[in-house]
Amino acid sequence: MQNQSDNVQRFSRFYIDFHERLFNTHVKCMHLLSAAVPFQKFNKIDVSAKLLQHQPILKDNLFQDIDDGAFEQLFDLVFPVLREFAYWKKEELLRLQELNDRRRFSLKKFMIALIANDDKKFASFSKSYDITVKFLKIFTELVSAPFFELSAETFSERIEHTRWNEPTCPVCGSTPAFSEIDEQQEVRTLWCRRCNSTWQFSADKCPFCLTHDPKQKKLLFLSDGKPYRIEACDNCGHYLKTVNHSFLTNKIDFSVANIATYSLDILAKHLGYQLNDYLSFYFELSNHGEFS
């Protein structure tokens, strides 16, 4: 029991230290990127037309005007953090670093595949680099986050004025990682970890399998009276961490809440619900005997 609690504490320290370093690095990247990328061009994009086609805004849209060079600094700055913290992926990281050093790694291609949810493309990258699809996707997400976030900022106001009631992010197409529920208004706000966008979605539907059968929904609390909970779906086995709006006095910072509530992810995993790829990446550490 003692061992288990030591392991949880070590995991917690690792997970929080890593994200603290990552967030600080991402802020640095955002300063550099705003000078290198012509984000004002995104104002010309017809956001409503794109969303009416049920397509995320970034898909097929905006990479024509940006060359790979603009993204090189993302790799250069985020990479040392990954090398330090994702040490169990050392060999894969070395391969990517070597390609980047020779300027043979196109982050742009990976971002385009990620937004298009193009699994075939990722399978072909995986074959050429001898790196799993899962790791390549996580790597792309961690390195490109500052670009996704700055892009999302330019669209956020216009998204508020459109009708987008899809379960995936209107900007980058990712599935939600967190939600806020207003039980009085029966409104749910979903949050995208990849680009920090928020959007509204039905309060009673599972955003992963779209069932609205109330018998499939489980609400799990660590203890009563807490603002955070897990909303799990027995139909598809996914879960969504959720904050109850009535407990909030200020606007929630989802990025911070998502990391701070990792104990809910551990609980969901123990209960047999499916972790998303991002979280299962960290839990892979336990396969290396670190926190098991």
Ligand SMILES: [Zn+2]
């Ligand atoms: Zn997104």
Ligand SMILES: [Zn+2]
């Ligand atoms: Zn479901």
